[in-house]
Amino acid sequence: MDILFEDTAIKPVVDNLVFRLHYRYTYIFFLAATLLTTLYDAIGDQIDCLTDVDSDSFNDVVNSYCFIMGTFTVDRLHGLQVGQQVPHPGVGPPEVQDSITYHTYYQWVPFVLFMQGVMFYVPHWLWKLSEGGLFRHIIQNLSIRDYLGENLGRYFKKEERFRALAKYLKRTMNGHRTWAYKFFFCELLNLGVVVATLFFTDWFLGGEFLTYGTRVFAVAGLDPENRTDPMSYVFPRMAKCTFKSFGPSGTIQVRDAMCLIAINIINEKIYLFLWVWLVLLTALTSLWMVYRLLTILLPPFRKQLLKLRVDKSVRGSLQEVLRGASLSDWLLLYSLGKNMERRVFSEFIIFLHLELTSFPGVPKDPEEELKQQLLREDFIRPEKPKERERTKRVKAYA
Structure with missing residues (x-):
């Protein structure tokens, strides 16, 4: 009989759906995104730059340099018609007064996504560490819900468990304040993590993330040939890179390379999904904290x-x-x-x-x-x- 109830017992939990959205689903989403950003074999090289030098070794150096040091696009050229005025959005010769956006985050994307995923798991880890299995010890095998149907008479010695649990609660009335306050703190920490993730990602992408999703959806129904795609502005597939080297006579030669950034094909989709998910998660977590505040005050x-x-x-x-x-x-x-x-x-x-x-x-x-x-x-x-x-x-x- 004891074996029966060990098999049918549901693992007791104190947390809630919003809490689980953080440490279970969001954590997995970020780890999956980290894995996707490292699948270079599925899309080709990370970056592939065009130069006027017919040398594989030289081109490899330029590719590595531009990937590490970053590429850039010209802000003024993003609103021009592709194929007639510019070859690609933001790509073209800059003028003296033009503002230039540098893209230097490529090699850091997997590391940032992984650390952000870990941060979503930290509140749950702190809660389990501080709670120490107290609730699971208290409820024991009473967490059986629907496996027995209406035949609750089969429940093994539930009266004895009821009596023991009732005596424990009577003896420890008002004695679980620290336990409850730690749980409330971890719930508040969830809200802090998701808000911090939004603003850190916005800083990481040059101040473009907070409005990224709204701008993408705003142009989704427009003609692709006559619109400025926000994804090409934040995650350009084609960008420029300036590489300097010595010539045969020892003079400095400046080569203006145009680079295909294949990894941005994945990055733009990942961050669009993360924008939608984080905005919804922030809203749900905020509403839950309002509910929690009501339970505390009323x-x-x-x-x-x-x-x-x-x-x-x-x-x-x-x-x-x-x-x-x-x-x-x-x-x-x-x-x-x-x-x-x-x-x-x-x-x-x-x-x-x-x-x-x-x-x-x-x-x-x-x-x-x-x-x-x-x-x-x-x-x-x-x-x-x-x-x-x-x-x-x-x-x-x-």
Whole structure:
């Protein structure tokens, strides 16, 4: 029987969907993006520059130099018609008064994406480190939800577990404040990480990331030949590079190379997806922190949330339980309710209520109280007409 419940038990958790969006999904997205930016074999060389020198070794040096030192585009030439006025967006001879945008981030993209992904996992890691498995130890095997169906009588020694957990909560009332405050801090840290990621990425891409997605979607329906693609401005596929070397006579020769940056074909798609995801994640996390603030400041709101986790007939007992409960006690009870099946949690509230209201020397019988609660009409499954008629016959016979 113990083996059965070990197999069917759901791993108990205190966190929520928004929390998991950070350390589970966003973390994986950034690691996947890191992997994609290193798949050079799928797109060819990282960078390929055109020069007037017919030498493979010289061209390799120019390619390495331009990839490490960066390329540039002319801002004035981005609005001109491609194929007639300029060969590529932003590519052309600059004038003295022209402003030039240098692109030097290529070799840093995989490292930045990896570190940002790790940062999204840090709040979860800090929470698990500080929590130390406390909640999992408290709930033990009571986190079984739907595997048993309605046949909860098979639940192995749940009354004993209820009694032990109720005694523990009575003994440690108001004793989990540090535990709760650490959880709230990690939730706030999630918001800090996603906001910091947005602004750091904007700085990393030269101040172009915060409005990147809106500008891309704004021109999505326009004619490709008569529009300035924001992706080509932030992640140019063609750019210029100036390489200086000594000539045969020792004079400095300046070569103006035009470079194909194949890796930007992947970068532009990655950062467009990350822009959409980070904006949505920031909005969801901000709304969740507003919800968390309401649960901290409004005790009646907390009570209503917990009442939704129990059956109606137990809400009176729950009201008594919450009378002297603190914010940390509510968080612990609410987490228990999320990890228990509704009826199991309702039964536990009865045990907890009796434990909190019992006096020394005047013991109460939780099983008897539980039976009385289960007999209430709004607590048990409504009988069908045939079953109701059969019950009347049995009572008449008795």
